[in-house]
Amino acid sequence: MWRNSFAAEYLPAGGSLVHVDGVPFEFPPVCEGSDNIRCAGQFIKVPRDRYDWIHVLAASERRSEDTVDLTFADGSVDAEPLRVSDFWAAPAWFGEVKAFESLAMHYPHHVQRGIPAVMWAQRVAVTRRADLTGILLPRNVAMHIFAVTLQRTEL
Amino acid sequence: MTVETTARTYTISGPEPELWYRDLISCLQATTGAVLARQGADPLAVLGSGWRFLHLPGDVRHEEFYYPCPPDASGTVDLGTVLAPHHALSARWWRPADEEDVWSEVRASLAEDRPVIAAVDNFHLPFRPAYGDVHAAHQVVIYGLDETRGVVHVSDAMPPAFRGAVPIEQFLRSWNSENPTDVQDAFFSDSRIGRRCLDVRLDAVPAPLTPELLGGFLRSNGEHFTTAGPARTGLAGFDRFAAELLERCRAGDAGALRELYPFGWAMQAQASLHGELLRRCGGEWRDPALAGAGRAVETVAHAWTGLRFTGAHGLDDPRAAALDIAHHTTLLRGAYARAVDAVGAVAARL
Numbered sequence: 001m002w003r004n005s006f007a008a009e010y011l012p013a014g015g016s017l018v019h020v021d022g023v024p025f026e027f028p029p030v031c032e033g034s035d036n037i038r039c040a041g042q043f044i045k046v047p048r049d050r051y052d053w054i055h056v057l058a059a060s061e062r063r064s065e066d067t068v069d070l071t072f073a074d075g076s077v078d079a080e081p082l083r084v085s086d087f088w089a090a091p092a093w094f095g096e097v098k099a100f101e102s103l104a105m106h107y108p109h110h111v112q113r114g115i116p117a118v119m120w121a122q123r124v125a126v127t128r129r130a131d132l133t134g135i136l137l138p139r140n141v142a143m144h145i146f147a148v149t150l151q152r153t154e155l
Numbered sequence: 156m157t158v159e160t161t162a163r164t165y166t167i168s169g170p171e172p173e174l175w176y177r178d179l180i181s182c183l184q185a186t187t188g189a190v191l192a193r194q195g196a197d198p199l200a201v202l203g204s205g206w207r208f209l210h211l212p213g214d215v216r217h218e219e220f221y222y223p224c225p226p227d228a229s230g231t232v233d234l235g236t237v238l239a240p241h242h243a244l245s246a247r248w249w250r251p252a253d254e255e256d257v258w259s260e261v262r263a264s265l266a267e268d269r270p271v272i273a274a275v276d277n278f279h280l281p282f283r284p285a286y287g288d289v290h291a292a293h294q295v296v297i298y299g300l301d302e303t304r305g306v307v308h309v310s311d312a313m314p315p316a317f318r319g320a321v322p323i324e325q326f327l328r329s330w331n332s333e334n335p336t337d338v339q340d341a342f343f344s345d346s347r348i349g350r351r352c353l354d355v356r357l358d359a360v361p362a363p364l365t366p367e368l369l370g371g372f373l374r375s376n377g378e379h380f381t382t383a384g385p386a387r388t389g390l391a392g393f394d395r396f397a398a399e400l401l402e403r404c405r406a407g408d409a410g411a412l413r414e415l416y417p418f419g420w421a422m423q424a425q426a427s428l429h430g431e432l433l434r435r436c437g438g439e440w441r442d443p444a445l446a447g448a449g450r451a452v453e454t455v456a457h458a459w460t461g462l463r464f465t466g467a468h469g470l471d472d473p474r475a476a477a478l479d480i481a482h483h484t485t486l487l488r489g490a491y492a493r494a495v496d497a498v499g500a501v502a503a504r505l
Contacts (some may be wrong), residue, residue, distance in 0.1 A: 089314035090178035112314030
């Protein structure tokens, strides 16, 4: 909202494969313009399969809790919590892993040292033992998603 | 030969003020917490024991430290009664009485070993991110005044966190700023600072919390939430607030969303502190239901994020934002109801 942003020099290269706590992510483009999804009820289709975890790289403008609706091939839908800590000089309140930290915060007209910007690695449980087909993001503009990785069920 | 000198340096004794901070609080709780900690009180216990909903239509000011507080019968506004309704805390605004010597009261307070909470405009303070860029009404703690060197010693726990000297002239510009309307900050500008200070006093260091003591606080908070009255308090008050917010959005009134952000911060901050306190007590007393009730209250604080930021992003088109505002008031109302239920259940047996 305040047009704050991460400093690119503290982030991985755009489009690169990064691993956070053992989870691979394809890092989004590092560019002017859109490099994340601001949650507004978007639907993400996923390859139909059994999954245990949905891993995300995310940031929130203040601490947020909301729900994602998980859609399954058998027609069932489960609402599961998505919790993301503040990206602005805050601790991992929901127990996330700090994925990347920009030691400087970019403001519209200056670079601010002493206020770190943090991108969190969070996860959402897929509790239903059914094929997942899609993820409906919350209508919550405070939440920003930078990357999603699905972890398949080990059979 | 002796030379008569006038004391021109004033500072509190002992350590500098604590940088008391939580990520959902505002400078109001941070500065008050610093003063409480200096008095030997536990800021979380004092500021986190009360939990209320109160909306005062037409009262919201565009300041980071806004907090709804009705005047008492004499017309006095004492923020202590709403920040810490279960403790003998007073927090009253004052301004320097003498335009020719605006530091008089600050000197006296520091000489009594009491730091001073002052309202400021971030635009003029070099340690704030908004320096030279954005006007915004903020609060800091003054813990020293050195008129010989021409500096004020200031403590500010809000990130990036600062403790140190600021030139007096610079501080005066901030302390007496008009804080004019700033398009970059619709929520905390357009509110004259006017050399305001907040005098925060706690009568005595409170006794440590016990389950019995906390239980009494929680039952009182619960009554507040479940008893409808003429003011917009409790769950019924929230419903009236939410209905009016939606009505104003649908009418295209951006002022409703300008007010939502600072007002919501006050309610969010209090819920976060109350929830943290209950969770902490629940852990210390091995009472998982109390800890869970605390977590439910924290969910209220988190739900305020969705509403506040939906409003902030919708400022340019309140009508278009109305649907999402309705969605988040519904989520927040649900979070309040669950938390009141959870706290009520533990309060009944504490």
